[in-house]
Amino acid sequence: MEKGKWKAVLLAIATAVAATGCSEANNGNANEPNQGTATTTDGGTSGENATIKLSVASMPKYPPNEIPNDYIKEVEKRFGMQWNFESIPLTAGIEKYNVMFASGDYPDFIPNMNSPTSVKKWASSGYLLPIGDYIDRLPNYRKLFSDEDWELLLSYGSSNGKLYMLPSVASSDPMTWIYRKDAFDKAGIASFPATMDELYESAKKLKEAYPASVPIGVRGGTENGGVKNLMNGFRQAFRNPQNSNTRGFWNDPDEGGKVIWNLASAKHRDMLTFIAKLYKEGLVEKEFATLTQDQWKAKRLTGKVLLDFQYASHTVDPDYALTDIPGGQWEFARILPSASEQPALEFKPLNFSLFGPVFSSKLANEPEKLDRLIEYVEWGATAEGQLFHQAGLENVTYANEDGTLKYKEGLDRQKVAEQHGFDWWLSQSAEFMKSDAGYLKKQEAMKEFAPNYNVTPQNATLTDEELETVGTTVSALEDVAFQFATKAIMGIIDISSDNVWNGYLSDLEKVGLEETRMIYEKYLK
Amino acid sequence: MVKDDSIGSKMLDVTVHAVMLLVVLITLLPLMHVVSISFSDPDQIMRGRVGLWPADFSLDAYFTILFENVHIPRSFLNSVVITAIGSVLNVLFTTITAYTLSKKDLLFRPFFLMLSVLPMFFTGGIVPQFLLIKTLGMMDSVWALTVPVLISSWWLIIMISFFKNFPQELEEAAKLDGCGELQTLIRIVLPLSMAGVVTIALFYGVSHWNSYFSAMLYMRSYDNYPLQLILREIVLQSTMAEQLASQGNAALAEDMSTKLTPESVQYATLVVSIVPMLIIYPFIQKYFVKGIMIGSLKG
Numbered sequence: 001m002e003k004g005k006w007k008a009v010l011l012a013i014a015t016a017v018a019a020t021g022c023s024e025a026n027n028g029n030a031n032e033p034n035q036g037t038a039t040t041t042d043g044g045t046s047g048e049n050a051t052i053k054l055s056v057a058s059m060p061k062y063p064p065n066e067i068p069n070d071y072i073k074e075v076e077k078r079f080g081m082q083w084n085f086e087s088i089p090l091t092a093g094i095e096k097y098n099v100m101f102a103s104g105d106y107p108d109f110i111p112n113m114n115s116p117t118s119v120k121k122w123a124s125s126g127y128l129l130p131i132g133d134y135i136d137r138l139p140n141y142r143k144l145f146s147d148e149d150w151e152l153l154l155s156y157g158s159s160n161g162k163l164y165m166l167p168s169v170a171s172s173d174p175m176t177w178i179y180r181k182d183a184f185d186k187a188g189i190a191s192f193p194a195t196m197d198e199l200y201e202s203a204k205k206l207k208e209a210y211p212a213s214v215p216i217g218v219r220g221g222t223e224n225g226g227v228k229n230l231m232n233g234f235r236q237a238f239r240n241p242q243n244s245n246t247r248g249f250w251n252d253p254d255e256g257g258k259v260i261w262n263l264a265s266a267k268h269r270d271m272l273t274f275i276a277k278l279y280k281e282g283l284v285e286k287e288f289a290t291l292t293q294d295q296w297k298a299k300r301l302t303g304k305v306l307l308d309f310q311y312a313s314h315t316v317d318p319d320y321a322l323t324d325i326p327g328g329q330w331e332f333a334r335i336l337p338s339a340s341e342q343p344a345l346e347f348k349p350l351n352f353s354l355f356g357p358v359f360s361s362k363l364a365n366e367p368e369k370l371d372r373l374i375e376y377v378e379w380g381a382t383a384e385g386q387l388f389h390q391a392g393l394e395n396v397t398y399a400n401e402d403g404t405l406k407y408k409e410g411l412d413r414q415k416v417a418e419q420h421g422f423d424w425w426l427s428q429s430a431e432f433m434k435s436d437a438g439y440l441k442k443q444e445a446m447k448e449f450a451p452n453y454n455v456t457p458q459n460a461t462l463t464d465e466e467l468e469t470v471g472t473t474v475s476a477l478e479d480v481a482f483q484f485a486t487k488a489i490m491g492i493i494d495i496s497s498d499n500v501w502n503g504y505l506s507d508l509e510k511v512g513l514e515e516t517r518m519i520y521e522k523y524l525k
Numbered sequence: 526m527v528k529d530d531s532i533g534s535k536m537l538d539v540t541v542h543a544v545m546l547l548v549v550l551i552t553l554l555p556l557m558h559v560v561s562i563s564f565s566d567p568d569q570i571m572r573g574r575v576g577l578w579p580a581d582f583s584l585d586a587y588f589t590i591l592f593e594n595v596h597i598p599r600s601f602l603n604s605v606v607i608t609a610i611g612s613v614l615n616v617l618f619t620t621i622t623a624y625t626l627s628k629k630d631l632l633f634r635p636f637f638l639m640l641s642v643l644p645m646f647f648t649g650g651i652v653p654q655f656l657l658i659k660t661l662g663m664m665d666s667v668w669a670l671t672v673p674v675l676i677s678s679w680w681l682i683i684m685i686s687f688f689k690n691f692p693q694e695l696e697e698a699a700k701l702d703g704c705g706e707l708q709t710l711i712r713i714v715l716p717l718s719m720a721g722v723v724t725i726a727l728f729y730g731v732s733h734w735n736s737y738f739s740a741m742l743y744m745r746s747y748d749n750y751p752l753q754l755i756l757r758e759i760v761l762q763s764t765m766a767e768q769l770a771s772q773g774n775a776a777l778a779e780d781m782s783t784k785l786t787p788e789s790v791q792y793a794t795l796v797v798s799i800v801p802m803l804i805i806y807p808f809i810q811k812y813f814v815k816g817i818m819i820g821s822l823k824g
Contacts, residue, residue, distance in 0.1 A: 063747050063758075065595050086745045089758060096741055102652045105659060294788065
């Protein structure tokens with residue numbers, strides 16, 4: 001009896017455990033229990049067309065609640081595909097993709113890959129299809145970019161001379177000084193300062209009018225985020241702009257086009273001297289080095305910040321609305337003030353973003369699958385496709401209200417993405433966005449701010465080995481530079497001392513500044 | 526025990542208590558802050574007005590994670606299932622293996638012991654394990670998170686040591702009364718080894734509860750994600766925005782940094798993830814105190 005009881009208990013546990021595990025094993029595992037990749041005949045919506053089975057991994061910002069969802073079902077129906085779909089969101093990190101590629105068990109298609117360095121690595125390992133070779137079959141996609149932008153895109157997005165991903169159209173939002181118009185009026189400042197001296201004088205007036213506030217706020221951040229954000233507002237004025245893609249190395253026109261690192265130039269020293277003066281007089285955020293983004297936002301909302309170097313669209317962003325401050329109003333500066341008689345320098349923003357579809361190299365031998373995907377991408381680039389991805393389905397996720405397209409009641413971008421799977425892809429839909437204040441503000445700002453962009457950014461297509469050297473060395477160089485900048489601004493070290501400055505340059509040389517500069521010199525002509 | 530009433534002793538007592546109080550405060554204050562944020566109004570949090578007590582007490586964050594965010598309740602249940610199944614299997618396999626390996630007359634015992642210890646120094650690597658899990662058809666199932674970690678070499682060695690010190694006479698008496706090896710283990714050895722068993726169960730349980738990396742690799746659908754993976758994603762959203770910005774991807778960075786999960790919801794999720802362990806711990810503390818001494822004395 002005792003033996004029988006024990007056996008029964010063990011059997012029950014084993015059965016329960018097995019049942020739980022097995023039910024989970026297939027729970028939500030795409031819409032296709034069998035992960036095969038064969039071609040079958042679909043007797044459903046696509047009529048005579050053969051249904052193509054594909055494995056798809058997606059990197060969404062907002063992971064879907066259910067798979068399959070309306071987006072997957074609709075794409076499958078329209079293009080005769082059957083997706084074995086897996087969602088690996090942006091925040092899940094790149095590790096899973098790396099393991100999948102390294103194991104050879106990788107998807108046929110990733111519609112929204114957002115890791116240019118990983119794409120480069122996978123491309124050189126032979127995992128990805130050089131989709132640029134098929135661009136003639138993607139005329140609608142190609143039309144999303146001007147010839148000039150396309151050339152720039154190829155220079156930025158190519159690996160070993162080939163394009164392995166299809167970048168998306170970036171809706172650029174110019175970074176400029178945004179300022180409290182009401183505070184400027186109260187302080188008697190008629191127009192936005194055109195020079196650094198005027199900016200300094202304006203900051204002093206603001207301080208007098210608003211003693212409890214900091215005239216110049218700084219968006220905080222982790223590690224060296226604070227000092228980086230602080231310097232971002234002044235680099236252009238000192239004709240020493242930052243190109244993140246080349247990690248700050250650029251051809252300085254004031255040095256006859258010589259390749260220099262912007263954090264090691266004499267202009268950088270002048271800039272630090274100027275910011276240190278602002279800091280000493282309490283005109284800039286005192287806690288810039290330790291402030292978090294949330295604390296910065298809190299200061300903005302409570303009126304503690306009167307000037308901030310930010311995205312122009314922040315002036316109409318409801319998240320930054322000055323609801324607690326009667327009459328509080330943000331405005332963006334149409335000009336970049338200069339520190340000299342020469343105009344400020346700023347890089348032209350890229351009109352593309354290295355975020356978009358990548359295709360498995362296996363597709364080269366599977367033309368049917370590739371054809372179907374190309375057809376889908378090509379449609380996705382049309383106005384209809386853009387609206388479909390961004391807004392979803394009419395009367396399901398969005399409605400047409402007297403000519404204005406809006407998400408349906410109770411829905412927004414996040415909810416539509418989570419509940420239905422739709423989110424903008426390749427390009428935002430101009431038709432849908434025409435009622436969005438932030439989008440319109442970005443467009444307005446880009447148009448008005450365009451004359452300030454007077455430097456075309458260059459890309460350096462480094463080899464893998466150079467990329468590794470640069471990655472390690474520049475991170476170390478930046479650590480030295482940001483620590484030095486923080487100390488200089490806070491007055492812990494005397495930036496006017498030649499010994500201090502030369503010591504800094506000497507430290508950078510020890511870390512490998514010249515070696516890195518030589519690497520970039522090969523590419524930046 | 527002689528009571529020492531000297532001033533020096535009293536001073537020492539005061540110092541020890543003061544230091545311990547300080548340690549308690551250092552441990553408790555951040556936790557109180559986390560709890561207080563989770564119960565505060567998001568607007569007050571944004572304005573930096575929350576300290577150790579909630580500002581504008583609000584249950585909105587908990588309402589959001591329990592009723593609006595479908596991922597968190599489901600992932601919580603997933604974590605409970607993974608932890609329960611994983612821990613039961615861990616304890617089952619670890620005790621059976623340890624009991625067997627504790628027997629000196631086991632054939633090829635040194636070889637089996639070596640095999641058991643080997644994974645402490647060498648592992649198969651992530652990619653081979655990924656392929657193995659896939660080939661075995663365990664992807665997206667609880668088995669992928671429990672089977673590869675059935676036995677921890679560390680806890681196995683501890684349990685072997687524990688069983689070695691178990692009085693031989695009790696086992697012999699059980700056998701004289703007609704018990705086989707399995708019956709002796711289940712009826713005699715295990716009930717008298719609860720301190721050790723509960724201790725390793727706790728450690729296994731905590732390990733399963735906190736684990737996210739395996740789930741990230743092997744779970745395909747959001748429905749099966751454990752709580753820690755969801756929590757990691759929520760917390761990483763802001764870091765990701767900064768990374769994108771440093772890569773020059775300003776538009777995406779700004780896109781990422783807007784509509785972040787509200788801080789109150791982040792903290793409420795943290796609280797929810799801590800609570801089960803806080804609840805379980807007092808119930809097994811009596812075993813834990815005994816069990817932690819396992820193997821510390823011999824003879």
